[in-house]
Amino acid sequence: MNQYKKIGIALFIVSILSIPSIHIHAETTHDNMYYIFVDRYVNGDSANDITIDIDDATSYHGGDIKGVIDKVQELKQLGITSINLSPIMEAESYHGFDTMQYAKMDEQFGNVTDLKQLVDEAHELEMKVILDISLAYVHPDHPYHDDEEISLFGTTVSSLRTTEEAKDHVIQSMQYWIDHAGVDGFHVYINEQQQALFESIKEQLGNTTGLIVDHVDKETSQMNHAFQKKAVDILKKPGNKLTDLIKEQTTESNQIYYLESVFTNRFAFETMKEGYHPVTRWKLATTLLYTLNGSSFLYQGIEVPMDNGVAEPDHRMAELNKADEEITKHVEKLSAIKANSDALKNGDIEIVGEDGAMIVYKRETTSETMYIAINNDEETRVVPLTLNNNEIQLKGTLDDDIVRSQEDGTHRIVLDRESSNIFIVEKDTGLNWLFISMMILIFGGFIGFIIAYNYKVKKANAS
Numbered sequence: 001m002n003q004y005k006k007i008g009i010a011l012f013i014v015s016i017l018s019i020p021s022i023h024i025h026a027e028t029t030h031d032n033m034y035y036i037f038v039d040r041y042v043n044g045d046s047a048n049d050i051t052i053d054i055d056d057a058t059s060y061h062g063g064d065i066k067g068v069i070d071k072v073q074e075l076k077q078l079g080i081t082s083i084n085l086s087p088i089m090e091a092e093s094y095h096g097f098d099t100m101q102y103a104k105m106d107e108q109f110g111n112v113t114d115l116k117q118l119v120d121e122a123h124e125l126e127m128k129v130i131l132d133i134s135l136a137y138v139h140p141d142h143p144y145h146d147d148e149e150i151s152l153f154g155t156t157v158s159s160l161r162t163t164e165e166a167k168d169h170v171i172q173s174m175q176y177w178i179d180h181a182g183v184d185g186f187h188v189y190i191n192e193q194q195q196a197l198f199e200s201i202k203e204q205l206g207n208t209t210g211l212i213v214d215h216v217d218k219e220t221s222q223m224n225h226a227f228q229k230k231a232v233d234i235l236k237k238p239g240n241k242l243t244d245l246i247k248e249q250t251t252e253s254n255q256i257y258y259l260e261s262v263f264t265n266r267f268a269f270e271t272m273k274e275g276y277h278p279v280t281r282w283k284l285a286t287t288l289l290y291t292l293n294g295s296s297f298l299y300q301g302i303e304v305p306m307d308n309g310v311a312e313p314d315h316r317m318a319e320l321n322k323a324d325e326e327i328t329k330h331v332e333k334l335s336a337i338k339a340n341s342d343a344l345k346n347g348d349i350e351i352v353g354e355d356g357a358m359i360v361y362k363r364e365t366t367s368e369t370m371y372i373a374i375n376n377d378e379e380t381r382v383v384p385l386t387l388n389n390n391e392i393q394l395k396g397t398l399d400d401d402i403v404r405s406q407e408d409g410t411h412r413i414v415l416d417r418e419s420s421n422i423f424i425v426e427k428d429t430g431l432n433w434l435f436i437s438m439m440i441l442i443f444g445g446f447i448g449f450i451i452a453y454n455y456k457v458k459k460a461n462a463s
Helices: 002-017 065-070 072-078 112-124 164-181 192-205 225-235 243-249 267-273 278-290 325-339 342-346 433-462
Strands: 032-036 082-085 089-091 099-105 128-134 150-152 155-157 185-190 210-215 255-258 294-299 348-355 358-364 369-375 381-386 392-396 410-415 419-427
Touching: 065 072, 065 112, 072 112, 072 325, 099 128, 099 164, 112 128, 112 164, 128 164, 128 210, 164 192, 185 192, 192 210, 225 243, 225 255, 225 267, 225 278, 243 348, 243 358, 255 278, 267 278, 278 294, 278 325, 278 369, 278 419, 325 342, 342 358, 342 369, 348 381, 358 381, 369 381, 369 410, 392 410, 410 419
Parallel strands: 032 082, 032 294, 082 128, 128 185, 185 210, 255 294
Antiparallel strands: 089 099, 150 155, 348 358, 358 369, 369 419, 381 410, 392 419
16 A cells, blocks of 8 residues: 555656746846835834824824834745835824934834844845835924925825925935945935925935935826826726727836825725726736836735725735735736846837737847736637747746647737736747656556555455
8 A cells, every 4th residue: 555655646746847837037127116104014023112002093003114024025925126115214193204303213113223134134135125205295393394284194294395405404314324224225205396306316316326206296207106097097997998008108117107005095995996806906907017117016915905995095004914815926926927037127018919908018128028918808808919920839927828820820819807917939849749648647647546546445345
């Protein structure tokens, strides 16, 4: 009996090792960003729980830098390359956008040593750490505030003055976080009047520090707010075409694409409101985000995906213990494909085919060609491609699928409703008869083993 078990195990191992794998070559350049709303992420250190009240939506809830450190390995597994922290500077409110001092950490989140540890651990995993710094919103008592006041998240805020002294203060504060914690850059929020101030800060800091400009009152911004509004409206339900949206992005190379943030409604809320499953919709959305000319930006809780059930920003604690395996695996696959694809980072975008609300676009460089297919329709769709080469096939990387040349010379990409795939171009070797024969031999032998074993057991029982 032990001999039969050993034979069966050996056959099973051989069958698994014989299955071919997909390997894509290229270098990583663009970012997969993950935004952490620090107070509402993970409480990793109860020692700094100074004024928390989890029953009060306007109070601190205990998230801190140590909590972020606890999740760094999981973020790496998800394929994240940059961690963007919400404002951690001294402020009066949990969200931190009413900044009081740019060069001092809010003690509710920990200290600079904690931040340095986070940066060091992230760097060991080849990830960057970026800090939010808000010029558009500061506390009314900030030493360089202007006189106009507005309400943000139920908090009264002002904005930073556009004086030379204010600029010097911001630069010195940024340099503090670089020198003491080693942060890699800043996500800078500015308003219309602060454009020249930001440009002056950028020029003085030079190119050694990563800076993301985020206009809070304009659609034109490195954080592509116009894309976000249109993409949510299109992708919250099936049946809407992506054509115009993708055409608008074909010349963009430095944009950051997102569907939700600390300032917007949850995408899951928008899809649920329309009566559609958020995981299915998020899988389509992330395929789009990861295959455009720029960086992708995910807001904490996408792994669930989170939905606070109301048309307002979601500032609850991240429900990471409820992560959905289907969406996390999808994002992990996308991250791996993008990390190893020259075409997805540097290739031009060209729409090559459509059928209903299904679209196929090509990303191509001199070294690689990839086809991205997204079916945002309510039924199965087919897009035939004329590639003028019968000797190549398209190999699916998100879902294992092979598209070969048809008798009419086309390669027909077929997708089920609300699904997507990314195809690499490879030489068509036809059916792998050696592999098929080996699998028949292996599984035939395994079945033979089971039959022989059952026969032996029955014979033993009969005697």
